Amino acid sequence: MKRLFILYISVALLLLGLAACSSNAEIDEDNLDAAYASSEDELGEEKGIYIDEENNTVKVYATVNGKYLSEPTRHGLNWVEGNYGDEAVFKSYANPLSFYEALETIGGEPATAKGEDSDDGFEETEEGKVIQGDPVNVTISWEGAEKEYDVNEVMVDSTGREIAYRYGGNYDNAKENMTGCFMCFDSCPVGVISNSAQPVGTFDDGEAEFHGNPDILPEDGEPVVVTYSFDK
């Protein structure tokens, strides 16, 4: 009994120690550039975003999350250290605030800029609230891919609608909630970009399900590069 109790207390103290020592996700806002690679070749877990100013694109390094090639999710791409880092089809290693800044650098105009109220970033439609902001082109490639795939070729919306990403922005909400959301499958007040083809709450209301396309995307853990651009 004593041995058991010592074991129990040791485990409890270990967990407590882990809780105290493990760092919660924090973003150094004064150092958002730290996530930027200086070239596409440098893209990786350390430097997760590359701003290609010549071609006006932002490239994000990510890995495939095999779970969401078969299970439904509302997250397209999330920062691994965010609260929902494991709930997306793609895992990013750079934070969403750096991503926000990168999209702004290539000329994107968010629906909700830094310091603005995210409620103003939506349009009320018959279906519900739909995200605004500049439309974003999203393509995905990986080593050995046959071509640069459009997001609609590698993601599946159960309603058959085409995903239409927009630059929602939501800098302040992303910072406050730390969900880690880069790219959501329905309109979202937290994700930096989200899908204007589906109003807020579509997934939670059970009206649509989304997942990665297992017939096209590489296997779990494989790296991909997601490219973002604006029609400007």
Add this chain to the structure above:
Amino acid sequence: MKGIVKFGGHFLASLFLFYVIGLAVSLLLIQNKWLDMRFDSEYFILVMMLTGVWFYFVALFMSASHFIIWTRPLFMRVILPLSAAVIIILTAIKSSLFVMPAYVTRKGLMLDSMLTLPQMNILILVWVLIGLLSLYGAARYPLDFKKSSPRMAWSSFSRSSRYGISVFFILSALLLFVYLGQSEMQASANRAASALMEADVEAFRDYLLSFGPLAAVVSGLLMIFQSVAAPLPAFVITFANGLLFGWFWGAVLSWTSAMAGAVLCFFIAKFFGRPLVEKMVSKRALNWWDRFFEKYGKHSVFIARLVPIVSFDLVSYASGVTAIKFSHFFWATGLGQLPATLLYSYLGETASGSVQILFFVFTVVIAIAVLGSIIGPKLLGEKKA
């Protein structure tokens, strides 16, 4: 050698049974997409395997034969095949037989950064073979308990103690599951633990503030929690309450919640009895309390509460197994903790973080000096005698 193989076989059989059930339940939970977006059900595997370890050690060291569920027909012929069927059906429907079990196991056992899914699949295959062999061996060669001490036997505990220990384990397992599975709660718990362990009063105040109108409730619950289970410094909570709610309301909140924690400890001790309290606060500490109680009688709780270096939890638990009336314990605790509560709340409201800590250190040093001068020589004298 034969004994090691037998005991090892039972251990693996227990782990395997709980692993299969854990995997099946995890996969079922993942089917709920609302839950899956908010909770990492994969950790249920880890919790179940720890439960398997617990069952095994309780069976082995406490001669609790009915804990050996891995040899029972109900589990072997019904629960295990049913769990396996759930796993196969759920993954076959979505063509993810070689993805989801490996993914869920890898994440549940925190091996994400170490193994790829194909490597995990090979490990699972080996594990299934070892597990099935162990189950077969365990059924054929039952454990014997000849060497177990009768004093430690599970059956020697009272019925209420047995239920109490089981409920304690279940609650701990649930807490662990929620902590691991819910990222936001985990982040929140980490922040609280970090602020308390670093004695960072202002960080803890900010933490409480993040709960808005529920700040007082969270503070109260944390005070009760630290009283019962966690070796966290309560004075940080008292300081932060003073800082956040002002000295008066801060003191009211700290005093009330500390009282609730003390009362809970008192009744836990009464419920489980002396053997378990001995294990919780150590036999040495309980002996010290016995001597203290012998010397100061009904005033012992009051005196102990006045001296900040005497563990609050020790006094609460130890009182529960001493001949102290609850009403006396209650009033002695209430009055005894009042000066320190008022002082810390006042300091919390008026002093800055570093000054607060200095005051605390100062208080402790004074208390040690006073206590040492009163009790030290007598204790030393007792030892010499």
